Amino acid sequence: MQLLNRPQLLFLDEPTSGLDSVTALDLLRTFHSLAHGRSSEKVVTIVCSIHQPQSKIFYLFDSLILLKQGNIVYQGPRQQAMDVYRMAGFPCPLYSNPADHLLDVITPARTIDDQSASSEKQTDADKLILAVQAPVEIDLNMGAHKRIAQMADLPKNPLWITQFFILLRRNFQEQIRSSKIIVTSVIQTIIIAILIGCVFLQIGNGQSSILRRSPVIFFCAINQGIFGALMVINSFPVERALSLRERASGTYYASAYFTAKILADTLVQAPVPVLFSCIVYFLVGFQLVASKFFIFTVIIILCSFAATSLALMISALCKTTDMSVTVLPMALEVTRLFGGFFLAPARLPKYFSWLDALSYIKYVYVALSLNELEDLKLTCTANELAAGKCITEGEVTIRDLGLDYISIGGCIGVLFAFIIGWRVIAFFGIRYLKH
Template identity: 65%
Template sequence: MGPSGSGKSTLLNTLACRLDVNTKVTGEMRLNGTPYDNAELKRIAGYVMQDDMLNGQLTVEETLHYTAELRLPRAFNAKQRNERVNDVMKDMGLTHVKGVIVGTPLKKGISGGERKRLCVGMQLLSRPQLLFLDEPTSGLDSVTALDLLKTFHVLAHGKSQEKAVTIVCSIHQPQSKIFGLFDSLILLKNGNILYQGPRKQAMEVYKHAGYACPMYTNPADHLLDVVTPSKGGVSDELEYKEDSDLKIVQGQPPINIDLNLGVTKRLLQNKVAPGPSWPRQVGILLRRTFQEQYRKKKILLASLLQTVIMAVLVGTVFLQIGTGQKSIIRRQPVLFFCAVNQGIFGALTVINTFPVERALTLRERASGTYLASAYFVSKIIVETLVQLPVPILFSISVYFLIGLQPLPGNFFLFLLFMVLCSMAATSLALMISALCKTTDLSVAVLPMALEVSRLFGGFFLSPANSPKYFSWLDALSYVKYTYIGISLNELTGLQLSCDNVTNCETDGQAFIKPYGFDYIPIGGCVGALLAYIIVCRIIAFLGVRFLKH
């Protein structure tokens, strides 16, 4: 306990091994007599942070079920997991809201107190021996806060040995009823310990130091009032406060702690059953992500609707361009527009994928819920499957309206390039969102990347005429490979009519070399797009895996 800025959260994060990796810690940290690390703590401890981060689209019961599947030992069957979930909901008083969604800022869900109980319940599923709570009463009214702390008190002093848990909690300034529920107290000020010992003994120490608690005063308020300097400018009060720190420290007996206490328990703690395997984690996360996407199906329907509208607009503007000499002038712009359009649609849909979930996934990974690779693979699979209908629907709608070559082989190759183009742009956006960390920064960087890809896309400047010093940018443009691929697909085998025009070309292949499309074949375009997709997604994974702050 202590005033704001006293170091409560820092101390808690230090004990829980949740500090920034660059933070230097001195001294010894022991758990039951011997040093410990974050990996060991994940197996036997839970951590509930001050802000409640949850999947807003899932219900209370679904949230607990997915957490149980990811954290409980792989030996647990479905019946045992259900029993554990129901047991936790009963202990935390969540049974009456088990079918209610958690909620988002735009959609009402459970209350603040119920969100906090759900966060605690998620940690209790694995029956931890140690539970860290960072200011659990923040944002709650006094009645809800007291009810929540009573629940924690029952957990810490319960008769069931199986559910026994030691709770380490930071708190700012609790009401007297809440203060009376604690067993031991560490009073902090400016990062220093002023008091450490039984909660009941704190008042005696203050009394011997000359600062007895007045009648009808909240003991917690009195403890902080004495050691917190007044900002009112009263000199006598300030002198009294500054002198109080030393008196309180001197007024308590020396603290003797056996650092080897509990060494015999350590052997039992190391015997922890393994969690679900990597494929099992991927499967669970796939189901969870699909369920979240289903709850957001309006976004997918809107995306499909605007795809149809755009395809109809493009198809009617370039309606049945024909095979005359003038069609060549119209054919290349519409092919280029198709490549650009599908890239932008795909990229904008996923640009906020990782930034929005970064804080939640980092917290879940810190708790040992799943591996970063399992999360990334499941997320990529779902995003790909959700995005796949867009280029397919666009190709079916626009291809025959424009009047491109009506051959099955040409159509399916066009469809393949539209899918690859959408996936390449999506991969670029995923890479940017994974590296930029925040949505604002991702949205700022993505337009530049898309514009560069469009500039070197092969339409405004043919690859043959691109400056040598910009050859590397030309090679990184996914639009270029898509545009050249669909252009080669369309011009190869295209028979043109002369329309009473002199010096006319009757074969579309005659335009391939003048446009600079002859330096790379269709197979090379497909291979380049596949390589682009793979490399971007590998970089995106590295960003998700290693960028944690």
Template identity: 55%
Template structure:
């Protein structure tokens, strides 16, 4: 592309809106020019539809009723009152409809039928809600997105160059190192969040950019700034921009090239935005002087409770009489080739990138991990001092089992409560990233659970080091490390159970309600209060599902095997003998000999894998 052509394409058509120098950082227009120059093939694609009807099993009235139209290039606004079908049309074109929705009619991209997978490679989609990772900076968000979504043949240098170019083009360079933040964590502003969402989609050089209510929740100045940015992107022929918008201010309305006006699932008007005034004038509804055209259009097509049925029918008939659907046959019947970019990164690269991202998130949330470690140390010291050096006399027989059970309960609680919010808090973000084809679910799940598991390993290790020696359990190195291993398995099993609950539960409130009940059941059937032999038959299955039981039996066998006990003179029985002289006697008395340590460890490992597989299925298939 020549410099002259770039200059021509970047000239903004005459508009009643002049540029406000404060709306975006300096250099944004130059950055857009660079983006266009480096964008490769600038030929845009078109979408055409004819007799398109969209129905839902939940609603009797069609969401879209026999509509015809096309999108070629420019800046498109899809307007209409609430419930008119704006988002339905946008999501139909973008292949983002929910399950249970039926689509009938012709819908083609460059004259060809297209699939969701093909459209993902050619388009970007910005949701109404700014679903972003609160713990990453602006630059990190864009860099990870580039690594996951740009073609696998792209070099690291090219990715970073693309990130810099796009970040500059949307005016985010000045906040590149600022944390994105959340409602409870200060970060970038609302307008900057929306521009970041746009920037993430621009990284892949889309031919189509869909936006659902991008100005929702923004003040008038920020909304105008964002729409001016989108207009410049459209006029630079970087991509065709299609956005739904409810009731824009006059300055924003004047930025649109094309207008699609919908009401009750039908298109009332489609054509140049500035020609809509003439259309409504011809239909008998002229726009009063100094009134916002967008407000006037919506006032005309939105039913008023004071209007009679006859006036509403007459209004609809007048609008329908003067509206002529655009001719789309030449777009539908003339197939043009679709140049699809190469596939994005393979699975192993996705896992590596997502693991680095997850580790960074964990590090940014390290205060939570530090609190867990502090709790662990405090509880470990308390248990160790309460049962300080229990010894090996007859009294220790009574004290040893409670302290072992307390160890299991402790390691099965804190870690589980920390991860319970893992998936509910990120579910919508993960769904957005998956809908954009960012990664495979398995890569995301494995990276996340790996990072969280590693971050929680120090807690059971520190706990074992403190408790084991303060309590005075057998001073044998092998037994100490076996005890530590069971503490790690117990903590991991509990967090695995919590992950499964969090992945299946619809909300955080539901998960924090279910998990304590599940943990309490595991404690009740943990082998300390009742041995399996004394359980009612109809509760045996609950006993088998308790990770607490396998940990408790495992560390009990580890501690009691080879333990020699003695008696003080007052502890001798009537025959002058010591009642219990070995740990094996305690094992037999408590009925703990139905399992061995290897079986306990193996069952815990299987328990961990099964719970995490259930969690994966929840993340993969439950979208709520």
């Protein structure tokens, strides 16, 4: 990511470690092209350590520093290294890797028997190599004229949209690498949805179905809230150190990083509540009306996004993963307690009204209840009619539960406000909190 902004100086510690020979060669060729850019490009000075390079990689270097026990044995152009060794009496054999030869000469024996015998030889070899080298003159203005000539043509930092798409691709690649977690989440969603559907299988339109609808609706709300929050709670603490370092070097803007992260998570997360809705809605036997199924699905998606937004805010404001994982359950418990199922909002003490207003689950529960109970026609048995305890319309239940103080559109609007507001707070946490 640091190469995105083409820094003037780049330090690399064994960049070829763990790579095969072909990939390592391609990587070093890329570095070589960065260090020898055209006059219209921003040249990058690259300093790197490397372990046992092949000959093709060796010839890509411009200058070498050979170290032995913290002391410099050779420092200078790569082309002169073999001449210095030859003048010191250590010519490179034919068909040998020059890099291996340079290190073999200054490397002491590995066995105990040979170590004492070779110690004096190694000391003499080091002295000879140092003796034949010309004094190293450090030109503090080295490259200055070339850089001054480049100043007028220096490329600007990548556009915000370029940063965004590069970061978006990186986030998608990370999602692919964690595909097992995503698959596990999908499987869990399917299992839970089937269990809910089987427990409340085809509740029907009888009088008893009134009492059974509220629990299943509330459980749908808290279930999707938990799954949405758990998927993203570790997002920012894990990446904070890397993000701060990359942003400090001017690699990208915080807004580009945050937007790409949010979009990637959203696109991966969105199918889960849709799948949940398709299974639960028809197994439970909610009203078979296309518009009501669509509204149910939209509200479940917004529930998942609201929980995700709450978790993102907590993740952005907390310093560590342990802290965010500790705070999230408490926040979710509060939203469930004031979710409108255990106690109607009208019956809450006034000093808890602010917690009631901040419970996104309440608005999900109310919206789902209104969607299901409105225009619902209920049936009665002969005994229920004779007893005069028959409710034939769902609107009566809405009034009895005290859910007629807000509309479905109002609930959706509040959920959008939560989603946007909590994500804005999360962005400011990412942007300004350095921890």
